[in-house]
Amino acid sequence: MISRQDPAAVQGFLEDTSNLKHGWTPGVFFPESEEEVAALLRTAAAEGRRFTVAGNGTGTTGGRIPFGDHVIAMHRLNRVGGVTPLDDHTATIRAQAGAELQELQARAAAAGWFYPPDPTEKSCFIGSTVANNSSGSRSYLYGATRRHVRALRVALPQGDILEIARGQYLADADGRFSLDLPLAGHLSFLRPDYGMPSTSKHNAGYFSAPGMDLVDLFIGSEGTLGVILEAELLLRLAPAxxxxxxxxxxxxxxxxxxxxxxxxxxxxxxxxxxxxxxxxxxxxxxxxxxxxxxxxxxxxxxxxxxxxxxxxxxxxxxxxxxxxxxxxxxxxxxxxxxxxxxxxxxxxxxxxxxxxxxxxxxxxxxxxxxxxxxxxxxxxxxxxxxxxxxxxxxxxxxxxxxxxxxxxxxxxxxxxxxxxxxxxxxxxxxxxxxxMGGTLSAEHGIGKLKSEYLVQMYGERGIMEMVRVKKALDPYLVLNIGNLIPKSFYESET
Ligand SMILES: Cc1cc2nc3c(=O)[nH]c(=O)nc-3n(C[C@H](O)[C@H](O)[C@H](O)COP(=O)(O)OP(=O)(O)OC[C@H]3O[C@@H](n4cnc5c(N)ncnc54)[C@H](O)[C@@H]3O)c2cc1C
Missing domain, CATH: 3.40.462.10 (FAD-linked oxidases, C-terminal domain)
Structure with a gap:
């Protein structure tokens, strides 16, 4: 796997469109396979490494900017698959995390289909749009990315690779998820215990709802719970x-x-x-x-x-x-x-x-x-x-x-x-x-720029609910530390 430490190669990974300054990293890894992503995570705790995941840097909240962590750059995992019709009105397409949205949209359009999520900046990566639940002008009718994700492949912080189809892992009546994984072993944790605002768009903090799907926990989690490797996305028939x-x-x-x-x-x-x-x-x-x-x-x-x-x-x-x-x-x-x-x-x-x-x-x-x-x-x-x-x-x-x-x-x-x-x-x-019953972020997410304000929205108890879920999946705190959850909350846990 290629890795770069020289300032010229690293500099671009210390920026996005947030203007957040003073990021730094010992080096950037460019995995070319899912297994290489998983291997980095698997050895992270033993090697004392933390990772920040980088998409294409169009984010507005400093989420991909490392503060001392190594970077996993998703650029080389960029394959877009073919279109598979489901019926006369819908189809699916699979794309790796580093595929550009504009390429996926073009591929869908060439086959007569249409991918509705449309953040204005089309050079963003598919994995980032899932990690951020991105939306755009057409979300008024079609909703955000969440509504278009049918399945995900995720590298979990301890190095397991998990394929999650919608409907496969649902929170039980108590709100509990249970998973058995080769490396992480038996995981059992409750969904975050808080309500969500009644806005028609909301993208601040982990998703939570009765009977929720595990897919929805990863969507919008801003890379704190796992690295999105690939997504199966829903297409619609292109409008005439x-x-x-x-x-x-x-x-x-x-x-x-x-x-x-x-x-x-x-x-x-x-x-x-x-x-x-x-x-x-x-x-x-x-x-x-x-x-x-x-x-x-x-x-x-x-x-x-x-x-x-x-x-x-x-x-x-x-x-x-x-x-x-x-x-x-x-x-x-x-x-x-x-x-x-x-x-x-x-x-x-x-x-x-x-x-x-x-x-x-x-x-x-x-x-x-x-x-x-x-x-x-x-x-x-x-x-x-x-x-x-x-x-x-x-x-x-x-x-x-x-x-x-x-x-x-x-x-x-x-x-x-x-x-x-x-x-x-x-x-x-x-x-x-x-x-007014509103939300801190409806689409851009929280990243590092707005995490202090998230405390105002959920209260300290709500943030600790996110910490609990984060630690269930990432007990050694190796992934995207500083995004969403203010760092001090990891230390304040008793
Ligand atoms: C002019 C402009 C207009 C925009 N308009 C909109 C809009 O209308 N709607 C909207 O929702 N957004 C909008 N955005 C924001 C931005 O385009 C989206 O947030 C986009 O999803 C970021 O993609 P990226 O590849 O550039 O990600 P980056 O900026 O590189 O990363 C964003 C975050 O995603 C995480 N991440 C990246 N890849 C992965 C992965 N594979 N797994 C886990 N985590 C990952 C990073 O760690 C980081 O936290 C706009 C931005 C600009 C500059």
């Missing part, structure tokens, strides 16, 4: 056509009325994506898109799947909803074909690029949220962010998955004093969102 549109609103009442009606389905529309751009996001975008109408209070991006038979009715339903919500349909930017879709996709991609360009001219990094609240409180979340940032005179943008009451706030500090104030505001916003 997709209609997409950017709808402009001159006032916020119209915009939120539109969202409420689109969500209720009462207007004859059935969106698969409902995404918000606030006025500040549009100001950034205007640098690249001067045709954005002046005086716009915000925009909503929608997508709906159609067929040649119902395309016209779909268009009419959206046009009429726009008009009745005060959004001039003749000004909207609609896409009816692949070329148009690509143009609107590029528009959405452009926002983080422009924000990053702006940040590169300042000395500070952004402070950003990934929180969601119960669906009915979407507007309250937006107003909470807007009012708090306006009161501080911050430069900020609010955008994202409004259909799931899940908005990203990016505060863009101009100097250290503003950065400190933004961090203080972030803490207050976490408290407010949790009091």
């Amino acid at each position: 056509k997709v209609f997409a549109c950017l709808c402009w609103f001159m006032d916020e009442d119209g915009l939120f009325g539109f969202i409420d009606r689109a969500r209720s389905g009462g207007s004859g529309v059935a969106p698969r994506a409902l995404e918000l751009f606030d006025r500040h996001s549009l100001e950034f975008l205007r640098q690249s898109y001067p045709a954005i109408p002046q005086g716009t209070a915000g925009a909503v991006y929608i997508e709906e799947e159609t067929t040649p038979d119902d395309e016209e009715a779909c268009l009419e339903a959206w046009m009429s909803l726009m008009e009745s919500s005060g959004s001039p349909s003749d000004l909207s930017w609609a896409a009816l074909d692949a070329e148009g879709m690509a143009r609107l996709r590029e528009f959405r991609h452009r926002l983080p690029v422009l924000v990053n360009e702006w940040l590169s001219r300042q000395s500070e990094s952004k402070v950003s949220t990934d929180m969601a609240v119960p669906d009915a409180q979407a507007r309250q979340l937006y107003e909470l962010y807007r009012d708090a940032c306006e009161a501080e005179s911050f430069t900020f943008i609010i955008f994202g998955h409004i259909g799931n009451a899940h908005l990203h706030l990016n505060i863009l500090p101009r100097d250290r004093a503003e950065f400190d104030r933004a961090k203080a505001l972030y803490r207050k916003l976490v408290t407010r969102v949790l009091a």
Whole structure:
């Protein structure tokens, strides 16, 4: 197996998109087989090694950044298998953890199928999207990665390789999982004893529910319970056509009325994506898109799947909803074909690029949220962010998955004093969102950046529930230490 210790090769593994600094590692391993991953883990405790798993570095929370641990880089485990139809509407595909999402999506599309999970950055690895339960704009209709995982192969921290098909290992009536493994022996542990928020997206901490499937414990566990080696994923029949549109609103009442009606389905529309751009996001975008109408209070991006038979009715339903919500349909930017879709996709991609360009001219990094609240409180979340940032005179943008009451706030500090104030505001916003019944993370996960705030969400007792599950599977604490669970909680256990 190739391993590298030289600074030039290692440097890229000390970064992701979080801007978390001061990571370091004695070396990076590039396993080429499942057995090589398992062998690293099997000897870890005896050799006094810990490992951090690295995907392709598009994560936003520092999860793949090591702080003294060795790195297992998944890049060479990148095979994508063929498509196996299950029936007329669904199929499966297997992919190794280091396969890029865009390759899997292309492979599925070439066979006439469609893989819905779609984090905006398509160069991410399949294993990471499972470890992080990633989602994206289409998750409004299709849900996050969790809903599309049929089976996993996982290297457990003591070196066993476990294949888990859905339905194979379920928590019993007491919430207990029991497993017999060649190396780890008999494992018996209860699912985490805590409730989950009633948001429609949630991605903070280990999943827990009565009768839950072991597959769901690994999904979203951010590499703390095992290394994802391979996943069997569910595909759907590719839609015949997709209609997409950017709808402009001159006032916020119209915009939120539109969202409420689109969500209720009462207007004859059935969106698969409902995404918000606030006025500040549009100001950034205007640098690249001067045709954005002046005086716009915000925009909503929608997508709906159609067929040649119902395309016209779909268009009419959206046009009429726009008009009745005060959004001039003749000004909207609609896409009816692949070329148009690509143009609107590029528009959405452009926002983080422009924000990053702006940040590169300042000395500070952004402070950003990934929180969601119960669906009915979407507007309250937006107003909470807007009012708090306006009161501080911050430069900020609010955008994202409004259909799931899940908005990203990016505060863009101009100097250290503003950065400190933004961090203080972030803490207050976490408290407010949790009091609304919300979640700390709806899609990006916790990583190392947000683990201290996870304590606020679950309380110390909840975090100790995660420690208990972690130690049942990883008794020598060799894997992804520092992700999700603050390190101090391993030491504080009695
Ligand atoms: C511009 C931009 C837009 C984004 N939009 C979205 C979005 O809409 N929705 C969304 O959900 N996310 C989004 N993301 C976040 C990111 O793309 C996802 O979290 C993605 O899953 C990370 O993949 P990666 O391969 O880059 O993982 P990395 O950043 O390398 O690692 C992420 C985490 O996964 C762990 N990990 C990686 N591989 C494995 C494995 N095989 N087994 C166990 N653990 C593993 C790592 O240890 C780390 O904790 C966005 C990121 C960017 C930069």
